[in-house]
Amino acid sequence: MDHTIVLIPGDGIGPEVSRAVRRVFEAAGAPVRWVEYQAGVAALEAGAKDVLPAETLGAILEHGVALKGPCSTPVGEGFSSVNVQLRKRLNLFAAVRPVRSLAGVKTRFENVDLVIVRENTEGLYSGAENQVTDDVVISMKVATGTGCRRIAQWAFNYAARHGRRKVTVFHKANIMKLTDGLFLRLAREVHEETHPEIEYQEAIIDAGCMKLVQDPTQFDLLLLENLYGDVVSDLCAGLVGGLGVVPGANLGVERAVFEAVHGSAPDLAGKGVANPLALLTSAEMMLEHLADTRGDERCRTLAQRIRHAYTRALAEGRRTRDLGGDLGTEAFAEAIIERLN
Numbered sequence: 001m002d003h004t005i006v007l008i009p010g011d012g013i014g015p016e017v018s019r020a021v022r023r024v025f026e027a028a029g030a031p032v033r034w035v036e037y038q039a040g041v042a043a044l045e046a047g048a049k050d051v052l053p054a055e056t057l058g059a060i061l062e063h064g065v066a067l068k069g070p071c072s073t074p075v076g077e078g079f080s081s082v083n084v085q086l087r088k089r090l091n092l093f094a095a096v097r098p099v100r101s102l103a104g105v106k107t108r109f110e111n112v113d114l115v116i117v118r119e120n121t122e123g124l125y126s127g128a129e130n131q132v133t134d135d136v137v138i139s140m141k142v143a144t145g146t147g148c149r150r151i152a153q154w155a156f157n158y159a160a161r162h163g164r165r166k167v168t169v170f171h172k173a174n175i176m177k178l179t180d181g182l183f184l185r186l187a188r189e190v191h192e193e194t195h196p197e198i199e200y201q202e203a204i205i206d207a208g209c210m211k212l213v214q215d216p217t218q219f220d221l222l223l224l225e226n227l228y229g230d231v232v233s234d235l236c237a238g239l240v241g242g243l244g245v246v247p248g249a250n251l252g253v254e255r256a257v258f259e260a261v262h263g264s265a266p267d268l269a270g271k272g273v274a275n276p277l278a279l280l281t282s283a284e285m286m287l288e289h290l291a292d293t294r295g296d297e298r299c300r301t302l303a304q305r306i307r308h309a310y311t312r313a314l315a316e317g318r319r320t321r322d323l324g325g326d327l328g329t330e331a332f333a334e335a336i337i338e339r340l341n
C-alpha cells in the first residue's frame with residue numbers, strides 16, 4: 001500500500017526543488033502517491049481567494065501528511081501567512097529542525113549535531129496586533145501554560161527517544177518576566193517531573209547566540225518559543241552550509257507538514273540553481289515519520305538509501321552553487337539518483 005502525501009510545491013524556488021524531490025523519490029521506488037495542491041501566491045494565481053485554499057487544508061486533514069515548499073504571502077493585503085495558518089489550524093505545535101554537518105560541505109565547524117525544537121503556535125505569532133493611537137501600534141506576545149507545557153513535554157520526550165543528552169532553553173525571561181518566565185518555569189517542571197536524567201540548561205538568548213557561533217558542539221537540543229526558534233533556526237543553518245541544506249517538520253498530534261527552513265528565495269527562482277537538499281532531507285524526515293507512526297519499515301530503509309546517496313554525492317564533490325559547487329537543481333538530483341543503491 002502506498003502512502004498518499006499532499007505535495008504543495010509553493011512559490012519561488014518551491015516548484016523546482018519539489019520537482020527534484022519527486023524525481024529522487026520516483027527513482028528510489030518510494031511507496032508514496034503524491035496529490036498536488038497549491039498554497040501561497042501560486043494559489044492566488046490559480047484563482048483561489050486565499051493563500052491557503054480550503055481544498056488544500058482539506059487534503060492535509062484527509063491524508064494527514066504533507067510535504068510543502070516555501071509559500072509567500074503578499075504583504076499588506078490582509079492575508080494571514082500560509083505557514084501561520086497551517087500551524088494554527090492543524091495544531092502543528094512542534095517544529096523540529098535537525099542541524100547537522102554534512103560530509104563534503106566545508107564550514108567553520110565539524111561535527112555539528114543539533115536539534116532545534118520550536119513552539120509553533122504562540123508568542124509573537126499570535127497575530128494579536130492593535131493600532132492604539134495614530135502613533136502607537138502594539139503586538140502581543142501570547143504564552144499559555146498549556147502551550148508551554150506541551151512543547152516542553154514534546155521536547156523532552158523527543159530527546160529521550162533520540163538519545164539526546166542535554167536540553168537547553170533559550171529565553172529572555174529577565175525582560176519578559178511573564179511570558180518567557182512561564183516558558184522557563186514549565187520547562188523546568190517538565191524536566192524534573194519527566195526526564196530528570198537528561199541534562200537541563202538555560203541561556204539568555206543573546207548570550208546563547210554568541211555561544212552558538214563560538215562553538216555549536218556545546219549544545220545538543222535547543223528548546224525555544226516561536227520567534228526565537230525562527231531566528232535561531234536560520235543562524236544554525238548558517239553553521240552547516242546555509243538554508244539550502246536544513247530540513248524541518250511541523251508536527252501535531254494527528255497531522256504533520258514537512259518543509260525546508262528556507263523561504264521562496266526570489267533571487268534564485270526560475271534559474272534552476274536552488275539546492276533541493278533542504279526539501280529532500282525534509283522528505284527524508286517524512287519517511288522516518290511514516291515508519292514511526294504507521295510502522296512501515298520500507299520507509300525507514302528508503303530514508304537510509306536516500307541519505308546514503310546524497311552523502312556520497314556531496315563527499316564526491318557533486319554540489320550546488322550555494323555549497324561552492326557548479327551543479328544546477330536537476331543535475332544535483334541526477335547525481336543523487338545515480339548513487340541510489
Ligand code: ATP
Nearest residue numbers: 072243244262263264265266267274275276278322
Ligand atoms: P521569503 O520571503 O519567502 O522568506 P527570502 O528570500 O526572504 O524568502 P529565504 O528564501 O529563506 O528568504 O532565503 C534567503 C536567501 O538564502 C535566498 O535569497 C537565497 O539566496 C538563499 N537560499 C535559500 N534557500 C536556498 C536554497 N534551497 N538553495 C540555495 N540558496 C538558498
